[in-house]
Amino acid sequence: MAKEKAHVEDINRSMYDFRYEEKDAWRIDEGLTPEIVLQLSKEKNDPEWMRDFRLKSLDIYNRKKVPDWGPSIEGLNMDEIVTYVRPNTKMNQSWEDVPEDIKDTFERLGIPEAERTSLAGVGAQYDSELVYHNVKDEVAAQGVIYSDLESALRGEYADMIKEHFMHLVPPTDHKFAALHGAVWSGGSFVYVPKGVKVDIPLQSYFRLNAKGAGQFEHTLIIVEDDAYLHFIEGCSAPKYNVANLHAGCVELFVGKNATLRYSTIENWSKNMYNLNTKRAKVEEGGKVEWISGSFGSHVSYLYPMSILAGRGARAEFSGVTFAGNGQNLDTGCKIVHSAPETTSYVNTRSISKDGGISTFRSSITVNKQAVNSKSAVSCQSLMLDSVSRSDTIPAMDVKTDQVDIGHEAKIGRISDDAVFYLMSRGITEEDARALIVSGFADNVSKELPLEYAVEMNNLIRLEMKGSIG
């Protein structure tokens, strides 16, 4: 008699899949033309250099090809995407001043509560604009700047923004980096002065409420020498029956002996094309730690890159990707060792079920000058049924002999031996399988602050059902 398998439920998205009517929001016209980009630039009151930068980026976008090596994005028609939707509010520093529907959205997502209990500062973006930004007084007193990027662009840090904006991710990098350069809006700027340790995290949350819209926020973080920061990024959207687009950009500058931990719980809806670009440059003795949970989106292209530019710089990447029905999630990371004695460690888990496609894609590049560097990559994939798909595509490019590079990958299903062992300890088969699947994502959840680890486990909610026989 055929054995009936335990059934793993999809991720429960009910807490994210709610929406409000767009009341009094202002939309730019659909599509992508020089006129639309100029109008957006005018709306944003851009400095002249930024307006020119946008137009140049649009030109690059029009010349770049759509990538043919990843998931299909044929369902994304830029002529139907609205690149800018402004909610009917200014940016506020008190939740009381935020319009009721928007405030309720973030309340339901738990952001104000998290701010009260476990965060040093919060930025909340609704569609294309920040609607709330605040940082605790004691953190601000240390000289930490946490503001929306557009205010920073016109204020005291304007020169610093100009110097760093799309410096790590130039518009020529790929088609959707160029798109971002043309139509970016919203996002956060963080500056941590030399020697300052921000003990509790900052968080930016990005919510895309508008149907058929794109979100193009830009996050720029500069952590000076000997400083420390943990930054958390969250994102979600309600599900629509038309394509939405997220093409954000994250640029991180980590100074000498500084550490930046960047955590992301991504839970976009299943109509979302998530074409995001993240990149960090790490100076001598510095460290970047990426914690990445990818659960949402219809299609994802997401590969945070770490450029280890200074002697002894380090990068760690811990990621988990869960691809369910209707999802094609192409995730991974890129590490570039460009200085001596640099180290990198990559540890990822992928889960595919119910027709979901998960691809782990990575590159470890060791340049000629990166002598005495070390890298270890481990990626594991779990297939929960035979209608799904899981691929691993890891590349290693080594241009010096004085290195130590290790790579391992495993793919398979839930181990019968492990299930048998747990059952021999009195656990039912159903519970044993649930335990194993939940534990599979432990590499990421254990790296998150407790509140976020709990949220992630709630997010996954891997319920095991069905008869076992």
Next chain:
Amino acid sequence: MSEAMDMKLNRLPAITWYWLKMNEAKLAGVETGSESEIKAEIPAGIEAAETAENPLSSQPTGMGKDVTALVEAGTKGVYTLTAPKNRKAAEAARLTFAYNDGANAVNAVNLVLGDNSEMTVIMDYTAEKEAAGFAAVQTKVAVGKYSLLRLVQVVRVGEKFTFLNDVGGRCEDNGRVEIIHLFLDGHDVYQGCQIDLAGYQSSMKTDIAYLVKNDAVLDMNYFANHTGKKTECEINVNGVLRDKATKTFRGTIDFKKGASGAVGNEKEDVLLMDEGVHNQTIPLILCAEEDVVGNHGATIGRLDESLMFYLESRGMDREAINEMLAGARIDALVAQIPDAAAKAEISEYVGGGNTSDDD
């Protein structure tokens, strides 16, 4: 005069970022060659024939269609070795391809095993040390039910030679291919190998050893295509890069939907011995079936410093240690050649470890 071809070869089954320059290899200005003489030593039990038509023409290979077109354009037929049904040849067949300076040669070879048969084939590609030229050999394999093919291919062409060795094959139920690939010389060497594990419990084992030195290039693409149930593959790669050598290894285990119970293992161990070397490794696992186990691993780097220290404390200098340990990687695979005469000859060529049958 033939028209020069710009060729793409060794393309990954699933490509990745173009900037890595690892998706495929390219060869420009390749002119169509003509067939080279094959020196054949055929033991009892194996049948040799030359035919105009190639019954295996549709079999895909590791290098791809451009190389197939090159071979078809330059050959009048295919040289075929056949082990008939229920025939188990005790001795190895040996095909020697000895290229002259200035050669432009292409050859097509088929290896066909009827059900319940066995055949061992040694294919030795040689040229004078200083010889320059171009040669390509495409070998297509059909392994019947419960049959075993042992295929040894040794590349030791001249240091100015460009050489393409392309393999494509299919295994039926319980059929097995055991391949040994030794890359010892040549300036630009390209290797493709695709084995379709189509039959129930069919399997392949591929052992590869290479020594790439000076400014030579070795570009490989191995592809285990699991379509049958309970199929198994094992790809073991062990190599040494010296001087300013460049090597690319592409290895793919592809579990197609329906290949339940399949197991695939792949590993590469690369020893980097000089600062000018360039190593590229991209081991893929593609999976559309739940009930499979796939593993791959790679280690890339120098000799272990503690081992080096130990051997130095025993009176060896570093250069001698490097030579010894690099040679050991080749010797270990030479020792597995399933033919005493070939083993002795190759062992002598590489400067000889202890690889006698008494080991």
